[in-house]
Amino acid sequence: xxxxxxxxxxxxxxxxxxxxxxxxxxxxxxxxxxxxxxxxxxxxxxxxxxxxxxxxxxxxxxxxxxxxxxxxxxxxxxxxxxxxxxxxxxxxxxxxxxxxxxxxxxxxxxxxxxxxxxxxxxxxxxxxxxxxxxxxxxxxxxxxxxxxxxxxxxxxxxxxxxxxxxxxxxxxxxxxxxxxxxxxxxxxxxxxxxxxxxxxxxxxxxxxxxxxxxxxxxxxxxxxxxxxxxxxxxxxxxxxxxxxxxxxxxxxxxxxxxxxxxxxxxxxxxxxxxxxxxxxxxxxxxxxxxxxx
Numbered sequence: 001x002x003x004x005x006x007x008x009x010x011x012x013x014x015x016x017x018x019x020x021x022x023x024x025x026x027x028x029x030x031x032x033x034x035x036x037x038x039x040x041x042x043x044x045x046x047x048x049x050x051x052x053x054x055x056x057x058x059x060x061x062x063x064x065x066x067x068x069x070x071x072x073x074x075x076x077x078x079x080x081x082x083x084x085x086x087x088x089x090x091x092x093x094x095x096x097x098x099x100x101x102x103x104x105x106x107x108x109x110x111x112x113x114x115x116x117x118x119x120x121x122x123x124x125x126x127x128x129x130x131x132x133x134x135x136x137x138x139x140x141x142x143x144x145x146x147x148x149x150x151x152x153x154x155x156x157x158x159x160x161x162x163x164x165x166x167x168x169x170x171x172x173x174x175x176x177x178x179x180x181x182x183x184x185x186x187x188x189x190x191x192x193x194x195x196x197x198x199x200x201x202x203x204x205x206x207x208x209x210x211x212x213x214x215x216x217x218x219x220x221x222x223x224x225x226x227x228x229x230x231x232x233x234x235x236x237x238x239x240x241x242x243x244x245x246x247x248x249x250x251x252x253x254x255x256x257x258x259x260x261x262x263x264x265x266x267x268x269x270x271x272x273x274x275x276x277x278x279x280x281x282x283x284x285x286x287x288x289x290x291x292x293x
Contacts, residue, residue, distance in 0.1 A: 008163050012092075014187070015101040016041070016108050016278060016285065017197030018271040019241070020207045022293040024057060026197070027101040029293075031065040039091060040069040041102025041111075046084070047237040049075035049227055052220045054240050055211065075227070075237040078126070082118070085110045089186055097189075105277045106160075112189050114182040118175075121166040123160070129166050130234040133158060142166045148176035154277060159239065160185040189284055196282050199290035201272070208267045212242065212260065221246055222257070232278075241267050 007013065012214075013030055025041035027038045028129045040046065044054045048071045059066050069087055073079045084107055092098060102112065121129075133141055141161050142150065145168060151177065153160040164175040171178070229245055232238060242263035249259035278285075 007034075007195075009192050010097075010186055011130045011191065012097060013099045013195065014041075014108060014112070014285075015099065015195045015197070016282060017103060017290070018199050018204060018274040018278070019103050019267060020055075020102075020204060020211050020271070021197045021199035021290050023103065023197060024055075024061065026195070026288075027099050028061060031099055034097075036097035036099045037066045037068055037091070037094075039088060039098050039100045040067070041084075041100050041104055041107040042106065043079075043084075043102075043104040044104070044237070044240045046073045046079055047075050047240075048073065049237055050223065050240045050243070052215050052218050052223050053242055054088050055215070055246065069147050073237075076235065078236060079235075081106050081110050082115060085115050085186070085255040092186060103274055105281060106275065109184075109281060110190070111187050112185050112194070114185040116175075116178040116182045118167055118178045119171060121170050125166055125170050128169070129162050132165075133162055134234055144168070146174035146176065149174040149251075152176050152179065154273060156273065159236070165249055194282075196278055196285035196287050197290050197293070198287050199271075199275075201268070201275075203290060204271055205268055208271065209264050212264050212267065215242070216260065221250075225250055231242065233270045241270050 007030060013036070015023050015026055019087065031038055032038065038057075042048060042054070045056050047054075050056070051071065056070050061067070068091055069084070081260060085102065088100070088111065100108070129141070138158055138161055142155055145161070145164050149164045149168070153164055155161060160247040167173070167175045167178065224243060227243070228247060228250050233244060245254070245263040245266065248254050249256050254262070
């Protein structure tokens with residue numbers, strides 16, 4: 001079990017880790033032991049159209065502790081890192097100890113390193129980006145970016161590549177150039193308990209498989225069916241891991257078993273990208289073995 005006595009009770013807590021690694025359980029332990037409010041730092045959990053498929057807190061979990069920034073955004077509303085940071089800043093102005101938990105590395109980077117004040121992307125440029133990515137693919141979009149920005153983003157993450165492309169087209173400046181003018185962070189690492197969960201793939205992969213089966217048992221397919229009408233794969237909320245595969249099944253493109261297997265593979269690939277990002281960007285965080293949670 002995690003030794004909560006090693007975590008200062010008077011400091012904000014940040015908990016990052018790959019999907020299915022036990023982050024939410026740790027956050028609940030901390031809040032129940034020493035108080036606070038749990039704040040979501042997982043990009044897909046902000047949307048109201050996915051509860052089961054994004055593993056949002058259960059009603060039982062929400063009864064144990066206050067949870068904020070879960071399911072508070074309409075499925076058809078764009079929501080950026082900047083939007084999330086502004087929402088968190090509003091919470092930080094309160095009197096409750098924040099326990100920020102999730103797997104979206106850019107959210108934590110914005111919180112602890114600061115976020116560049118980049119102008120909003122005009123709708124026509126976003127539409128052009130969606131079309132380019134859908135019709136021509138990720139490589140074409142990557143080749144259009146400046147070298148400095150390419151070195152700072154996950155070049156295999158379509159959302160990050162598209163964001164960098166949109167910034168360049170909208171402002172005439174690369175994402176890296178804007179980042180170099182970043183203001184001071186809201187919660188620098190020196191002021192928080194920053195915890196990174198280490199979950200090796202040999203331990204994590206069986207958990208990913210078991211959790212997806214639990215999602216199916218709890219209604220993930222029905223949740224996907226509710227999103228079937230008007231499905232748009234370019235919409236941010238529809239990028240939930242497992243959603244495209246379940247939609248393909250509902251449209252007759254694959255069996256449920258095939259959709260299940262493809263979704264589990266996609267989740268494992270996502271966890272691998274998370275681990276790579278954390279290893280690169282969170283070297284100063286306190287590492288906790290997943291098996292101790």
